[in-house]
Amino acid sequence: MDDVFDITLTVNGRRVSRRVPVRQHLTDFLREELGLTSCHVGCEHGVCGACTVRVDGAATRGCLTLAVQADGAVVETLEGLSESGEIVDLQAAFVDRNALQCGYCTPGMLITAAEMLDAKQPMSRADIRTFLSGNYCRCTGYQAIVDAVETTLTARLAEQEPSA
Amino acid sequence: MSIAATNAPIGQSERRTKAKRLVTGRGRYTDDVTARRVLHAAFLTNPFAHARILSIETEEAAGLPGVERVFTGPDIADACNGWTGNHDLFPKLDSPQQYPLAVDVARWQGEGVAMVVAETRAIAEDAAALIDVTWEELPAVADPVANLEPGATVLHPGKSDNLALELRLGTDAVDAAFERSTLVLEESFRFGRHTGVPLETRAILAEFDPSEQRLVIHQSHQAPHQQQELFARLLDLDEQNVRIVCPDVGGAFGIKLQFSGDEAAVAVAARILGRPVKFVADRLESFTSDIHARDHQVSARMGFAVDGKITALEVDDIYAIGPYSIYPRASIMEGNHVMQLTAASYTVPAFRGRSRIVYQNKGLMGHYRAVGQPLGCAIGEVLLDRAARKLGVDPVEIRRQNYADLSAGPVTSSAGVALEGLVLHECLDTLVERMDLPELRAEQTRLRSQGRYRGIGIAGFIEQTGPGPNYYGKGGIPVSAQDGCVVRLEPSGKARVFSGATDQGQGADTAAAQVVAAALGIQADDVRVTLGDSEVCPYGGGAFASRGTSIGVEVAWRAGRRLRSQILELAGALLQCDAEALDLRDGQVIELATSQARFSLEDVARIGHFRPYELPEGFQPMMSAVEHYVPRDKPTVVGNGIQGSYLEVDVETGIVSLLNHWVVPDCGFVINPLLLDEQIRGGVVQGIGGALFEELVYDDQGQLLTATMADYLTPMAAEIPDIDVTRIEKPMGDKTLGAKGVGEAGTAGAVGAVLCAINDALVPLGAGIAQTPCTPARILTAIEQARNE
Structure with a gap:
């Protein structure tokens, strides 16, 4: 009885076509239709950031995006980012610094942090904290996350410096 | 070596x-676990604080394509034993019988009234909206103080008042001790109701095989064996045929330590339908039906001799719980902690405590991280700071001179807490050094002359961790120690x-x-x-x-x-x-x-x-x-620690900026320093949440006004400073490893440290605050009041 709509999009590098209820949000679509369960449901009103995925290159709230809005889009989830190895340094820093406890916020946190790192700009700890403030973490108290992001940023900036 | x-x-x-x-x-969290032919549950919940269900029409909902069954409260109660949140050590607590869904009368906003089980959650929600309930709204019991007065509306029929239980400790010798005191300070503290907000909401997948009478449950929970016992008992199943699996759990903090009616209803539905049934609470359901915590109004009095020595303490607590005591662990411990852990690390020659646990038409009260420990800590430390100011004693010195003397071995506090093996002075000395207190004081003074109000707070805390079997075992509660x-x-x-x-x-x-x-x-x-x-x-x-x-x-x-x-x-x-x-x-x-x-x-x-x-x-x-x-030789492992907070209050906006935070926990023997430090930091930030941001605000009709994450504020990265953790470690013990739990240490001391620091910042304005969360509005009101006095 739901109104439905046919969509075709690219998810983690693969072309996907599905008929979806128009009221289904992107997070439910990724989880229920594609089994991409790294995309988490936390609040379903765009506050907590647990559902953050990448849509056309930008960190996006999956719960505030309808699946039909992603028609034609390029969507990446943490499964895709892990497969490509794009943030392997950030992931290692999270483990090393114990920047996660329950891990529920982690996929969204990593995708937000990845967007920040992609800007390749030096950032203070306060800048990092501000940038991450759309992603709630209830376990760590944030410091270890800031440390892990800062470490990764410092290493990436050092890497791109032209060798003397 | x-x-x-x-x-x-x-x-x-x-x-x-x-x-x-x-x-x-x-x-792999519970919602990531799938089962063939799984059905999804959605609940119709009580929109009022207190209402009688005159009739429920479910026909239209049941007829919606994709709906498997609609259950009402009586339907579920027929297939599930009821329960009471009572405790054998407190026989006067007589919490009424509860069932998974409300039967006849619903007693808090958000209590489940009917359940739809359907092919998808969306269909189940659509159908739930088609259920037609005729309600008779009943008066809400929503003000714990007013509802203790004679003649107040009584929540439970057959009871004479709304008092669930009164706890008392100490002796009346305290009266004479107050009379002999040079200084007696009195304050009414209010601690707002808040909750744990695990980012993964409560979730359950129940599967029942009638051929073996076997129930298999995947649940986001902290205590699978407790759940096995409870589901077996309530559904009349053999315990060996009940299996509870807790996959990855996305945050818990005590919220996932309880037994919840909606989850029981899901298990009953799985049994009746012979198909797997899943329920994942949404955020609104979490706020209204997860356990809540705190919500205390505490009148505290502390007496002092001229040199700053504590002479007497009285703690009179009103603990506003829900309409029932929580099952299975009972809504008692927090009241007990408020009494027992106020000024617990100090020598208190005379003590009297009372906690009145009061029923209300609000969410149920359970055991959120640190239970009442942060409250006891905050009350004692705020009063101690005030005494120090009045008597002209240094705030560090007043703590040092009042610490319990453990040099001759363990002592029992006058509120009955066994203090053993604590490192009170070492923690304090380390904190003072880490904070560089003289430098901070100098900076504070310098900035005050520029009209900037910085505050320094120090809060020592006592924790009771790793409990033995005395409390739950003797209470007749099936919780394994x-x-x-x-x-x-x-x-x-x-x-x-x-x-x-x-x-x-x-x-x-x-x-x-x-x-x-x-x-x-x-x-x-x-x-x-x-x-x-x-x-x-x-x-x-x-x-x-x-x-x-x-x-x-x-x-x-x-x-x-x-x-x-x-x-x-x-x-x-x-x-x-x-x-x-x-x-x-x-x-x-x-x-x-x-x-x-x-x-x-x-x-x-x-x-x-x-x-x-x-x-x-x-x-x-x-x-x-x-x-x-199982620890047999003592009721709990008692630990201690101390925290420091440095912050600035903007006296124009009332906004508090946290600048630094320090923790010196007594950890005993340390197994993994990395994990320990991050437990502490996470705990501190939850404590800061309670001190500054988080509050479940109900109106006087028992309606929850802060039921979204946009209204209920939890700390974000930008508001939180780096937290300096300096462990006090001890070598391995003789009989045990000697490790102490620190999961609650951060939360236990953070509220007190922040509250003390805010009060310290407000000293030049003659203002003080004794209510959490310390919202900008409350701070401005406190400043305004001081100005008008």
């Missing part, structure tokens, strides 16, 4: 195996651990791997730990009251040591020597006399498993070991 070094990897910052999985999106642990040697010479402890990200699994690895002379990565399955893990209590390290890791250590002895017996039989002449190191069996490796652990394991004929006749190789451990 230090003990930690000889017992590596104990004491090392081992990384968590689970973390490696979670950072790649391979977490013991943990069991099995350690199994695999043919590879590596090990598996199965334990009754559970992990929600604290690292209980990693810590268990470390101690077992140390016992067997292998690496932590060589140990695989399985937790959270009531069927395959030895019975245990799971996670609560910071018990994971002091009990769960202790039993893993013991089981590891036992397996070690068994392996050495086996090796001794092979080598025809005494087991005592051998050791396990680096995956080898070592002959102590020569330090020579005689076998690899793998060789020994393969002989034990596959070639036992190589062993002397009659020798039975024992390839697994089991141990159980």
Whole structure:
């Protein structure tokens, strides 16, 4: 009885076509239709950031995006980012610094942090904290996350410096 | 050589195996678990604080395509025993019978009234909206103080008032002690109602096989064995046929320690329908139906001699719970903590305490991280600071001179807390040094002259962790204080651990791997730990009251040591020597006399498993070991710690900016410093949430006004400063490892430290605040009041 709509999009590098209820949000679509369960449901009103995925290159709230809005889009989830190895340094820093406890916020946190790192700009700890403030973490108290992001940023900036 | 070094990897910052999985999106939380033919539940909940259900029409909902069944309260109650949140140690608590869904009368906003089970959650929600209930709204009991007055509306029919239970401690000798005091300070504290907000909401998947009368539940929960017992009892099933599996749990903090009506209804539906049923609470359902905590109004009086010595203390608490005491653990402990843990680390010559636990038409009250410990800490420390100011004593000195004297051994506080092995002075001295207190004071003074109001707060706390069986066992509550642990040697010479402890990200699994690895002379990565399955893990209590390290890791250590002895017996039989002449190191069996490796652990394991004929006749190789451990000699492991807060109050906006935060926890023997520090930091931030932001605000009709994450504020990264943690560590104990739990230490002290610092900042304005959360509006009101006085 739901109104439905046919969509075709690219998810983690693969072309996907599905008929979806128009009221289904992107997070439910990724989880229920594609089994991409790294995309988490936390609040379903765009506050907590647990559902953050990448849509056309930008960190996006999956719960505030309808699946039909992603028609034609390029969507990446943490499964895709892990497969490509794009943030392997950030992931290692999270483990090393114990920047996660329950891990529920982690996929969204990593995708937000990845967007920040992609800007390749030096950032203070306060800048990092501000940038991450759309992603709630209830376990760590944030410091270890800031440390892990800062470490990764410092290493990436050092890497791109032209060798003397 | 230090003990930690000889017992590596104990004491090392081992990384968590689970973390490696979670950072790649391979977490498996309850909603990620699927089952064939699964149905989804949605609930129609009570929109009022208090209302009678005159009729429920479900026909239209049941007719919606995709709906399997609609259940009302009586439908579910027919298939599920009721329960009461009572406690045998408190026989006067007589909480009424509850059922999974409201029957006749619904008593809090958000209480389940009917349940739809359908092909999808969306259809179930659509159908729930089609259920037509005729309500008779009843008067809300929503003000705990007014509702204690004679003539107030009584919530439960048949009861004479709304008082669920009155707790009393201490003696009336306190009156004379106050009379003799140079200074008596009195304050009414209010601690707002808040909750844990685990980012993963409560979730359950229930599957029932009628042929075996077997119930298998995946649930986001902290205590699978508790749930096994409760589901078996309430659904009249044999306990061995009930299995509770807790997959990855996305935050818990005590919120997932309870038994919830909606979850019981889901299990009943799975049984009746013979199909799997899943329910994942949405955020609104979480706010209204997760357990809440705090909500205390405390009148406290503290007397002092001229030199600042405490002479007397009175704590009179009103603890506003829900319409029922929570099942199975009862809504009592927080009131008890407020009484017992106020100024608990100080010598208090005369004490009297009362806590009145009051029913209201609001959400149920349970055991959120640190329970009442942060409140007791805050009350005592705020009053101590005020006394210091009035008497002209330095705030550090007034603490130092009042600390309980443990030099001659353990003492019992006048509120009945056994204080033993605390490091009060060492923690305080370390904190003062870490904060560089003289420099901070100088900066504060300098900035005050520029009209900037900075505050410094210090708050010491006492924690009661790792409880023994006295409280729940004697209370008739089926909560295990013991943990069991099995350690199994695999043919590879590596090990598996199965334990009754559970992990929600604290690292209980990693810590268990470390101690077992140390016992067997292998690496932590060589140990695989399985937790959270009531069927395959030895019975245990799971996670609560910071018990994971002091009990769960202790039993893993013991089981590891036992397996070690068994392996050495086996090796001794092979080598025809005494087991005592051998050791396990680096995956080898070592002959102590020569330090020579005689076998690899793998060789020994393969002989034990596959070639036992190589062993002397009659020798039975024992390839697994089991141990159980419960602390018997004391009711809890009492720990202490202290925190410092440095902040600035903007007196124009009332906004508090946190600048620095320090923690000096007494940790006992440390298993993993990395995990310990992050437990502390996470706990501090939850405490800061309660101190500054988080509040479940109800209106006077019992309507929850802050039921979204946009209205209920939890701390974000930008508001939180870096937190300096300096551990006070002690060597391994004689009888146990000597590890102390710190899961609640951060939360226990943070509220007090922040509240003291805000009050310190407001001193020049003559203002003070004794209410949490300290919102900008409340701070401005306090400043305004002081201005008008």
